[in-house]
Amino acid sequence: MITWILSGIAILMIIRVFYNYVMKEIQFGEFFLWLVGWSALLILAIMPWISTFFAEYVGLTRGTDLVVILSIILLFYINYGLYKKVDDQQKELTKLVRKLSKK
């Protein structure tokens, strides 16, 4: 069951990534990165033994553990990037408001 759910989500997201790229909403670099990410999820959903193979390689017993750990690291990384972007935009917004207020 979980295989079908994960595969479905991955396929939908791959279609969306293609759509965003064709509509020129994202650059090639972003398109490639997201395509690799969602394709990896699709492959792991169809062939879960691959994650076990890699898990054993890095010293973990279960493939699921490796996927969960990597996902958490990736989410933190993305979250930090977003946080930094928002913080920078807030600073720019304040500068803009200040400049306009003095006119």
Add this chain to the structure above:
Amino acid sequence: MVKKTLIALPAYNEAKVIGSVIKSIKQEGYKDILVVDDASKDSTSYTATKAGAVVIKHLINRGAGAATMTAIEYARDNGYFELVLLDSDGQHDPKDIKKLLKAKGDVVIGIRDWKSKTMPWSRKFFNVVGNLITWVFFGLYVKDSQSGFKVLRRNALEKINLTYDRYEFCSELIGEIKNQRLSYAQIPIKVIYTDYSKSKGQSFMNGIKMVMRLIFR
């Protein structure tokens, strides 16, 4: 030409009291009064202008720190020698301005008496915590890091750059004293606690949010 003293009041929704605050500052003999209206929804700007202050209005609300930095830039750009910052909710006594201006130092911090019986316990608690947080994050311990009553002299006006938009700016300003190697003095001030002024300022939740922003920035 170097102008002497600018009194600045960062304000947000203070229409009820800002007029009387400006009037009492004028009674002490200060003519240059600036109100930085941080996009108030009420008639703060109108009331302040009517009372005789120069008003700068933010188009959108950016917080007390952003409004304070706007006041600093205004004083810097207009050649003021010293900038007096005080709260616009009427909790500071304009009679104390003279006392703070007499003290030497690039920065003069007005220290609230935390032994005072009129000071709410929540404020006392927040002040102690605020001082400790300031010390941990910015490396300088002062008696009242969260006080809004301060004097910044020319040297400080030219060097201080506040990047925090919200209430964290109080701690950041103390950090700037250390980083920019500014001299400072701490002078006791009187605080007038009314129901109105108690409803303003920092709440406990604001304090929690402030710590979170300091940690995760």
